[in-house]
Amino acid sequence: MKQCIRNAAVAAGLLCAAIVSAGASAATYTTILTGAKEAVPNTSEGIGAATVKFDATTHVLEIGEAFAGLLGDSAASHIHCCTSTPGDGTAGVATEIPTFTGFPLGVQTGAYHHIFDTSLASSWDPDFLTTHGGSTTGAEAALFAGLNSGSAYLNIHSSAFPGGEIRGFLIPTSPVPEPVSIGMLGLGLPAVLMMARRRRKST
DSSP states (O other), rough: HHHHHHHHHHHHHHHHHHHSSTTTTTTEEEHHHGGSSSSOOOOOOOOOEEEEETTTTTTTEEEEEEOOSSSEEEEEEEEEEEBTTTSOOOBOBBBBBBOOOOOSSSSSSSEEEEEEEESSGGGBBBHHHHHTTTSHHHHHHHHHHHHHHTTTEEEEEESSSOOOSEEOOOOOOOOSSOOOHHHHHHHHHHHHHHHHHHHHOOO
C-alpha cells in the first residue's frame, strides 16, 4: 500500500502539471472518483482525481487523470453525458470508444493526460454524434452543456467492475484554476489513500 500511495502522489503531481499547462481560455471541470459514486455503489477502495478542460471554440478537450488502488485492472475510461438529473443517474459514453487514446490499461494505479481535437469525429462515440445532429458541432454543444450543468461524469472501468469501478461527476471551476485549488487537487489523492489505509488497519 505504501508503494500505491507513492505512485498516487506521483500521479497527482502529473495531473497538476497537466492543469497548469492548459490554456486560460478553456472552461475547467474537476472531480474525485470513488466506488461509492458509481450508479450502483461498490466497495472498491480505489480513488481517482480528474481534471477536464474544454474549449469548443478551439476544439480542444484536455483530460488529466490520476488513480490508485483499483480492485481490478483498468479496462477503459470515458466521459459520459448527459444524465437527466445533475449529479445522479447514468448516461451513454460521449467521448471516443472503446477508451481514451493511450489510457493505461491492465493496471491498478496510473496517470493519464491527453489533448483531443473535438472537431474530429474520432474523438466522439458515434452514438453520441448521431444523437446530437450527426455533427461534431452538435456533440461539442451537448457536452459543453452537460459539463456546465453537472450532468457529465468521468469513470474508470476495470476487470472487477466492467460497468465502472470509480466515477465522479465533473464540476465547473473557475476559468483559470487558482493556485490553492491546484495544490488541493494534487494533495487530495494521496491524502485520501492514506486515510483508506488507516481505516483498513483499524478494522
